[in-house]
Amino acid sequence: xxxxxxxxxxxxxxxxxxxxxxxxxxxxxxxxxxxxxxxxxxxxxxxxxxxxxxxxxxxxxxxxxxxxxxxxxxxxxxxxxxxxxxxxxxxxxxxxxxxxxxxxxxxxxxxxxxxxxxxxxxxxxxxxxxxxxxxxxxxxxxxxxxxxxxxxxxxxxxxxxxxxxxxxxxxxxxxxxxxxxxxxxxxxxxxxxxxxxxxxxxxxxxxxxxxxxxxxxxxxxxxxxxxxxxxxxxxxxxxxxxxxxxxxxxxxxxxxxxxxxxxxxxxxxxxxxxxxxxxxxxxxxxxxxxxxxxxxxxxxxxxxxxxxxxxxxxxxxxxxxxxxxxxxxxxxxxxxxxxxxxxxxxxxxxxxxxxxxxxxxxxxxxxxxxxxxxxxxxxxxxxxxxxxxxxxxxxxxxxxxxxxxxxxxxxx
Numbered sequence: 001x002x003x004x005x006x007x008x009x010x011x012x013x014x015x016x017x018x019x020x021x022x023x024x025x026x027x028x029x030x031x032x033x034x035x036x037x038x039x040x041x042x043x044x045x046x047x048x049x050x051x052x053x054x055x056x057x058x059x060x061x062x063x064x065x066x067x068x069x070x071x072x073x074x075x076x077x078x079x080x081x082x083x084x085x086x087x088x089x090x091x092x093x094x095x096x097x098x099x100x101x102x103x104x105x106x107x108x109x110x111x112x113x114x115x116x117x118x119x120x121x122x123x124x125x126x127x128x129x130x131x132x133x134x135x136x137x138x139x140x141x142x143x144x145x146x147x148x149x150x151x152x153x154x155x156x157x158x159x160x161x162x163x164x165x166x167x168x169x170x171x172x173x174x175x176x177x178x179x180x181x182x183x184x185x186x187x188x189x190x191x192x193x194x195x196x197x198x199x200x201x202x203x204x205x206x207x208x209x210x211x212x213x214x215x216x217x218x219x220x221x222x223x224x225x226x227x228x229x230x231x232x233x234x235x236x237x238x239x240x241x242x243x244x245x246x247x248x249x250x251x252x253x254x255x256x257x258x259x260x261x262x263x264x265x266x267x268x269x270x271x272x273x274x275x276x277x278x279x280x281x282x283x284x285x286x287x288x289x290x291x292x293x294x295x296x297x298x299x300x301x302x303x304x305x306x307x308x309x310x311x312x313x314x315x316x317x318x319x320x321x322x323x324x325x326x327x328x329x330x331x332x333x334x335x336x337x338x339x340x341x342x343x344x345x346x347x348x349x350x351x352x353x354x355x356x357x358x359x360x361x362x363x364x365x366x367x368x369x370x371x372x373x374x375x376x377x378x379x380x381x382x383x384x385x386x387x388x389x390x391x392x393x394x395x396x397x398x399x400x401x402x403x404x405x406x407x408x409x410x411x412x
Contacts (some may be wrong), residue, residue, distance in 0.1 A: 088143075212266055271329075288330070
């Protein structure tokens with residue numbers, strides 16, 4: 001009976017699926033369904049129908065689903081999973097993974113990378129990165145994505161959804177040593193790695209917690225006295241742009257900012273935020289600050305006393321690492337380490353003053369572990385496949401050569 005439905009009626013049924021994951025699974029039903037769901041018009045209609053929904057969550061809200069999400073990387077080739085695969089960065093629902101590899105000509109360990117979408121199970125492996133730089137410490141690797149040919153979809157209530165037909169991306173590997181910074185850049189448009197060198201003022205320590213992607217650039221922050229010494233890396237031109245902003249007047253002492261486990265800098269709703277905890281063990285106060293458009297002042301979003309929050313009954317001596325909800329700056333997640341609550345994720349609603357158990361991680365987390373928030377977008381972010389661009393160029397050159405040969409053959 002379903003096979004007798006027209007395309008318009010079938011699309012009306014499919015766009016009413018609860019979220020994009022079952023919609024993507026429906027592609028495997030038959031070629032017709034795959035053709036309908038793969039069109040850009042279906043994507044736009046699906047997003048428009050679910051315009052009031054909020055699918056942006058850093059982690060699934062069901063603990064059972066959380067465990068299945070962790071295991072979803074099992075769709076990758078077994079050689080990748082067994083080769084010390086590590087999650088390095090996220091962009092929406094795209095995940096940048098790195099795994100240790102040995103180059104053929106020496107025993108220096110280097111990084112190889114791949115980009116995957118755990119929800120659609122699509123992935124692409126990048127070419128081997130350049131050799132590890134001798135004398136330099138690899139601090140971070142980040143994924144920077146930019147929409148290509150974006151189209152605006154007006155959802156009402158002054159909200160605009162930017163629907164990109166495809167993404168171009170860059171993988172940025174930062175190596176730090178004294179006053180110099182070395183970059184390894186991979187560009188999806190060229191399909192190649194390039195090496196760049198930057199000179200930065202002073203000795204600024206680069207770490208995994210103080211580097212974030214923001215507006216197509218990489219931003220890192222270093223604390224000195226009462227200032228944030230910040231810098232931006234433009235991955236397109238490989239330029240270092242330093243600037244300075246004041247530390248927000250949070251409820252904690254400035255010395256606490258030297259403890260990475262008591263604060264976090266992240267992007268929520270497209271704006272830069274700082275979330276800070278008053279104490280490391282059993283934190284009593286949490287505050288969130290938003291950087292204004294002038295990049296000189298901060299605006300306090302929320303502050304709450306966690307000990308007075310509804311549902312606060314966690315008395316174990318566990319350290320808490322905060323990270324912000326990527327689409328709701330009034331929700332802070334706390335990753336507990338040590339004690340009975342080891343590896344527990346707590347959700348704190350700063351506006352309502354509620355603290356509740358969110359999930360339990362069953363994976364072993366060391367003190368250097370950093371949780372990466374994955375957002376389930378209104379529609380899955382397409383994997384930027386640089387091979388397709390390269391194959392398209394090859395086909396174009398081949399076609400040009402064939403036409404030239406044909407003209408040569410038919411020339412009188």
